[in-house]
Amino acid sequence: MAKKPTRSRAGTTRRAAPKSRSSRRSKARKQSRGALWRWRLFQLSTIGAAVLIAWMFYLNAVVRERFEGQRFTVPARVYSEAQELYAGAPVSADQVESLLQALGYRQTGQLGQSGRYLRRGQTLSVHTRGFDFWDNPEPARRLELDFSQGSLVNMVTPAGQSVMVARLDPLYIGQIYPGxxxxxxxxxxxxxxxxxxxxxxxxxxxxxxxxxxxxxxxxxxxxxxxxxxxxxxxxxxxxxxxxxxxxxxxxxxxxxxxxxxxxxxxxxxxxxxxxxxxxxxxxxxxxxxxxxxxxxxxxxxxxxxxxxxxxxxxxxxxxxxxxxxxxxxxxxxxxxxxxxxxxxxxxxxxxxxxxxxxxxxxxxxxxAGLDISNVPGDASYPTFMDLVRRQLDQGYRRQDLLAEGLTVFTTLDPLAQNHLEKVLPQGLAELERNHSLADNTLEGAAVVTRPSTGDVLAITGGRRPELAGFNRALDARRQVGSLMKPAVYLAALEAGYTLATPISDAPVQVASADGDLWEPKNYDKESHGTPILLDAFANSYNQATARLGMEVGLPEVFGVIDRLGVDERLPRVPSVMLGAVDLSPFHIAQMYQTIAGNGFYSPLNAIRAVVHPDNGVLQRFDLRVEQRFAPEQMYLVQEALHRVTLEGTARSLQWRLPGSWWLAGKTGTTDDSRDAWFAGYSSDRQAVVWVGRDGNEPTPLTGSTGALPIWADIMAGLNPNQERRGQPAAVVRVPVNAGGAQVSVRCDGARELPFITGSEPPQRRGCDAQPGTTDSEDGGGWWQRLFN
Amino acid sequence: MAATVQLMGVGRAAVRNRRLACVLASVLGFAGCVSVPVDQPNDTRLSTWERQEEQLGSSPDMAPPSRSSLVDSLQRSARERAAVGQWDQAGELVLRALRIEPQAPDLYLQLAELRTRQGNTAGAEAIARKGLTYAESGSRVVEELQRYVQSGAVLTQ
Structure with a gap:
């Protein structure tokens, strides 16, 4: 046991030498490895530092580019037309209050803050927000608005000072080209x-x-x-x-x-x-x-x-x-x-x-309470926004439109739009109920415009207007039926016909260039003798209209259609005269715009101004008018359209709307009642309504029973002021009988019709006289003259 | 294109007077029909203006200003803008007025003036022609509008 340590020591000693060498080697290896690691670390650090510096350069570039360039994504903001407030404005307290709510104004007794209002009976106290309009800034201010019978009658400050005119801030209706x-x-x-x-x-x-x-x-x-x-x-x-x-x-x-x-x-x-x-x-x-x-x-x-x-x-x-x-x-x-x-x-x-x-x-x-406004303060009108986008694409450079922060002022009238979006679905549902149709099988579209300027005030492309999708108002191409007839009669008036010219309503056949025969029939499948132009138009007789168009000449009729503003390429066939052509409600609105505009074409327009954040107004709407027709002849067509609402296919308007309103319009119905139309205007409001089915299936509806009731409801809500252009100096009114002869105003059934001076029929003595006969042929003897 | 036409029917003044009379009649009728005791001037069914009417009786001074006074005001502002060369702002003011009174021929006249001063003679002529369809025969505005029509026609010859 005692030797072991020696041996052990010796052994140890013996083994110590190699261990020491090994240790040195190990140490050297470790040192070498450490140096290697340090070197590698240094290399890595250098590389890391280089990468970090490069990364910093990159981040620096990112920060500077964004901060010194366009810092923010600011989409083009789109606004409606601003509501004008003035004593006499045709708006009710309810309408202004609904607009204030849509704008996100809060009803409260504390009016110290802008964006607040208080309703007391027919008085609205409003603290407006003010707005930086492109043409003029509108200040925020307190206003007291008094209403009576659907009009604003008085507008003063809280101190009682009269205010001539003010504008509410416009309604934000969406973004265009949001990045x-x-x-x-x-x-x-x-x-x-x-x-x-x-x-x-x-x-x-x-x-x-x-x-x-x-x-x-x-x-x-x-x-x-x-x-x-x-x-x-x-x-x-x-x-x-x-x-x-x-x-x-x-x-x-x-x-x-x-x-x-x-x-x-x-x-x-x-x-x-x-x-x-x-x-x-x-x-x-x-x-x-x-x-x-x-x-x-x-x-x-x-x-x-x-x-x-x-x-x-x-x-x-x-x-x-x-x-x-x-x-x-x-x-x-x-x-x-x-x-x-x-x-x-x-x-x-x-x-x-x-x-x-x-x-x-x-x-x-x-x-204090949270004081949150009830509504987010914007609205969604996808059909109108669709129109805005299209008109922007047509009228503006792409690079201008992609600029950040554009402001687009539009013509949308929120009151008219909301009314339209309410009335159309209601009207369609009522039609389905009244005609025993399955729910949600009818569709519709409507456009409301301002004839004096061509502004599109409201538009809806379906019975669920909140949904973006197929835009029937702009994209549905449907046969327009009798809505095309004003073009035929206008061409006839330009060719020298008068509203009292008799025209045969007998069956008519027209051979086309390829030999096919076109035989239009009246809606009631009957002929109506020889009505005067006015009656043929008011009652929408197809046979008389087709004959008249062929007498006048197809090129002349198509020329009128072009001048009315229909920019589609139409097939040059006779059936187009009776509306066998596919057009959208927007096309029809453009066509009737020229009629309501006294013969002056103004393109329908949804954009009032586009403002760039740095460069100011890029472009603004300027009233564009182009005379396409003589005002006298257009006056006669307007009279014919008015007679449609008095005694023709739209006479039910006499009880649907106030009898004192001056209305003009035309019904349209296509084969098998696949499409029901009504287009018309009153003073400075025009509306076009289409009702039908997406699959083009037949319906039991006509223009009178399908589209007209909805049109009447739209106009009732728009409440147009009842101004009517006067009669042109070169137009005279003379009494005529049913045959078109000028007779005494005392004759039964005599109607005063307008004629361009010099074109009126010669005066006849007999009440039943025909325009082409003489007095002796009329049988008007001396005794009859006594009573005339 | 056919010659220009003039109005001989209902004039603007007549329309304005009739409108004013209608507003007055309707307001007075309304005030007379609604049975609000004068000792309850705070009836919330009535506007402040109507309550004042109830208390004070009908007064010509309380009648709402006609829309024409507003249109006149917008026209004046437009002239001021035009005088300093702010054509766009001037044009927009006239168009604002036109949306309020769409059949006022003097607004078309003012637009024609603006277009002429901007060098757009053809545009002025077209606007003037349309203005004539609303103008009353024999009025001063007819003469003025015809001047723009003729100067446009001369330039296009």
Missing amino acids: SGEDRLLLPLTEVPASLLEGLIAVEDRRFFQHWGISPVGIARALWANVSSGSIAQGGSTLTQQLVKNMFLTADQTLWRKGNEALMALLMEWHYSKEEILEAYVNEIYIGQQGRRSINGFGLGAQFFFGSPLRSLNIHQQALLVGLIKGPSYYNPRRNPEQAMTRRNVVLSVWRDAGVITQAEYDRAVA
């Missing part, structure tokens, strides 16, 4: 309330003016504040980091994203001032969602949640906006009012503690 779903109202920092800015910094980043983009102190302080308060009242990211995240990065909670965020925040602070960063923040921050539309920035947020401009918000409203940053969905005040209230009050307490507000202000603000 993303983001929407915002850009505001300079000077238009943001100081309390909001101070409060924002107090809640989100107390050391904003001290740090360089990232703030370890801020993170620690926020952590401590949150732990001690038991709630997450403050965040650790600086405002700059939040801005970077919103502008450039995703919301992913990854180290990679956080690292990029920190680097970009440093770069941003290096390049830009605190004021620039703060201004970008208040315009960028995401605070709400409406469908696919993302509500960004405090400017739009104020309008979206409170219906008021940012500068007029109260302290408690400002606090809610700041509170929303933390969780726009969770704290959505419309969906989760309790959470929103709690969050707002936390923000208010932070503001009080930070000295942003006084204790008294805090007490008042905490006691």
Whole structure:
């Protein structure tokens, strides 16, 4: 046992030498390996630093490009026509109130803030928002509006001073060419309330003016504040980091994203001032969602949640906006009012503690309700927006339209549009009930215009107007039936016919160039003798019209159709005269626009002005008129259309609408009643209605029974003022009998018809005289003359 | 194209007077029909203006201004804008007026004037021709409108 250690030692000693050598070798290897690793580390560090520098350069470029170029996605915002207010305006208190609600105005007794109103009986007290219209800014102001019998009769300030005219802000109706779903109202920092800015910094980043983009102190302080308060009242990211995240990065909670965020925040602070960063923040921050539309920035947020401009918000409203940053969905005040209230009050307490507000202000603000507007303050009119897009594409350069922040002012009349969208589905449902049709089997489309300017005031492409889809008003091509007849009669009047010229309604055959025979029949399958032109037109006789058209000549009729404004290429066949041609309701509206416009063509127009954020007005609507017809001849056609509503196929309008209204219009029905139309106007409002089935199946409806009732309901709501152009000086009125002869006004059935001076039929003595006969042939003896 | 035409029917003044009379008659009729005791001036069914009518009785001074005074005001503003060369703003003011009174020939006259000053003689002629379809025969505005029609016609020859 005793030797073992020696041996062992010896052994150890013996083994120690190689171990020592091994250790040295190992050490050397380790040193060598360490050096290698250090070298590799150095290499890696160098490469990493190079990559980091390159990455920093890249991030720097990203930050600078975005910040110095177009900072924000601002889609082209589209607005309706603004409601004009003046004593005498034909709007009721109900209509103005509905418009205010659509605009997001709040009914309240406190009118100190713009975007508020109060209704008392027939009086509306409104604090308007004001709006920067392209032609003239409209100030925000208090107005007292008194209404009586469907009109605004008095408009004064609260001090009783009369106000001549005012405009409500226009209704926001959508975006065009949005690069993303983001929407915002850009505001300079000077238009943001100081309390909001101070409060924002107090809640989100107390050391904003001290740090360089990232703030370890801020993170620690926020952590401590949150732990001690038991709630997450403050965040650790600086405002700059939040801005970077919103502008450039995703919301992913990854180290990679956080690292990029920190680097970009440093770069941003290096390049830009605190004021620039703060201004970008208040315009960028995401605070709400409406469908696919993302509500960004405090400017739009104020309008979206409170219906008021940012500068007029109260302290408690400002606090809610700041509170929303933390969780726009969770704290959505419309969906989760309790959470929103709690969050707002936390923000208010932070503001009080930070000295942003006084204790008294805090007490008042905490006691206030959320004060949220009831509606988001916009509307959806896909059919009209479709028309706007098409007209923009036609009339504007693409690169102009893609500019950020365009404002498009349109002609849409929200009251007319809402009325149309209500009346059309109701009318179709009623037709289905009355004619025992299955529900939702009928479709319809309608267009409302202003003849004096060609403005499209309202348009709907189906019975569910809120849905974008097949736009029947613009794209449905349907046979138009008798709506084409005014072109035939206008061509006849230009050729020297008069409204009293007799025309045979006997059966007629027309051979086409390829030998086919066209034999049009009257709707009632009967012939009606030899009516005068006026009666053939008013009763929509097909046989008489076809004969008249062939007498006048097809080229002349097609020339009239072209001049009326139908820009489609139509087949040059006789059946077109009776409407065997496919056109859209919009085409018909354009065609009748020329008639209502006294023979002057004005293109239908949906856009009033397009304003570029930097370059001002790109283009504005200017009334374009082009004389296409003699006003006297058009006056006669207008008279014929008027007679349709008095004694022709549209005579039911006499009881459907006030008897004192001057109306003009034409029914249209196609084979097997596949299409029912009515087109007409009264004073400065025109409407076209189509009813049918998408599959082109027959219906039991005619223009009179299908489209006319809906047209009447539309016009009843539009309530056009009843001005009527006077009779041209070169037109005279003479009494004629049913045969078209000029007779005494005392004859039974004599009607005073207009004639272009010199074209009136010669006077006859007998009441039953025919225009082509002499007095002796009429049988009017001396005794009869005594009574004439 | 056919010669220009003149109105000989209902003139603008007549229309205006009739409209004013209708408004007055309807308001007075309404005030007379609604049984609101004068000792209850705060009846919420009536507008402030109607309540004042009830208390004060009908007064010509309380009648709402006719729409023409508004149109006149817009026309004046348009002239002021035109005087400093703001053609677009001037044109828009006239069009605002035209949407309120779509058959007022003097608005067409003003538009024709604006177009002429902008060098658009053909446009002025077309506007003037349309204005004539609303103008009362023998009125000063007819002469003015015809001047633009003739100058346009001369230039196009």
